[in-house]
Amino acid sequence: MKNAALLCLLLQLCQLPAAAARLNVIFLDICSTRADHFGTYGYKRDTTPNMDAFGKKAAVFENAMSEGSWCLPSYASLLTGHVPEVHGLYNNLPARGLPAFETTLAEQLKRSGYKTALFSGGVYLMPAWGLAKGFDTYTNIFSTASPARVPAPFEDNFEAVLDWVRKNKDGGDPFFLFATIDDLHTPYHSPDPKKYDPDYDGIAQDPDVLGVPFSRAYNGQESGYPPELKKKVEEFKSDPRHLNHLVARYDAALNSVDAQVGKFLEKMREMGMEDNTVLIISADHGELLGEQGLLNHTQGLYEPVLRVPLMVRHPAVPGSAGARLKQLVQRIDLMPSILEIAGASQLGLGLQGRSFVPLLKDPSAPWREYAFARSSRNVPFLTGTVPLIDERVARDACWKLHHYLYKDSWELYDLCSDPLETRDLYAEKPEIAARLAFQLLKNMEESRPHQPGPPPGMSGFRLKGTDADKY
């Protein structure tokens, strides 16, 4: 009898929260979305009316940061809770997949009784990149999309996503649905690209100008594009109306994404999902639109690329609706947060971020002082002159330090008075630069790879003047 009572007690202790109380989690991740082009974050154009309305019912993080400047490392950091140096998916050579020691967010949720699904139209979530672990349903339509329309638009996944929700919403088990929206990636597709600049007729409409190779040429890279693009760059730079139109085109694509998100949120309401589902809207990274002489998101860890929207609607924490949170939240914080929302264990995962759920309950809860990001890419066509793009930043509430390891240079900005980083104060503020440099070096040491040798994809790839290929 005693044993039976003990067993009963143990079972109660081990029991997971009742299924009815466990919340679904839907995560919409919009590729290439910079926060400052949302009305919620103070933009001048009415680009995002639906997501702004959602933001009034959600907690809005004002200083959410990507882990780096582009898709793959940010997806992998979301799905592993580790920085790119640890999960290893941060170069764009052929992927080897995740290291065996990684447990993904989807795996951990599945162990805890969640149904899991991913829908995407982006290249870096194709199964070859190794992030499918733990998803019951994994749908990526990139490879079947029309070559004239990649990344694949969300509307091509829309009905499949809704069908999946319909089939899984009443099954007893909660679910985790991760869907990327890839429409805002260059070339900024939308049904009405001239919406905000209807009278324009010029080179910014040229398909070449809207491609990634053009942005490499525009950014001053010496290779990775046809030489004739240099002439188009000269023409593009000769008149500010061309860049203005590119920005307007980006905004039109964001407005189109907003309409789709609005439609999706309406469907969720119709299905009665509002009270049992945590809905998160964020982005893997932002986009440079001419700031610091850069386009796209291939390099540069400036705010347009790093500062992403993050809005979290949590029906079980109604007091968080409408909250504006200024804490420095990173992409690695999403996995511990979602696991906490789900009541799933984080034990043994060695997660490097921290759950922001306590901030939803109490905005004055303790939080970190510094945040970090990096962009480390091994780009074969750049090896002639720039063997490795390796950039790091450390920031606190106001100050942000950039370190370009591959060219040994530094920049320092006061984001509180200069949010677009136009005045480099590195030479004028050596004490602040030294404080942030110490934090950056400490973070680099804490983040160094668990795996010996060069990152995945590097073997046989010789860095100029190093012995890297021997290890």
Ligand SMILES: [Zn+2]
């Ligand atoms: Zn992306």
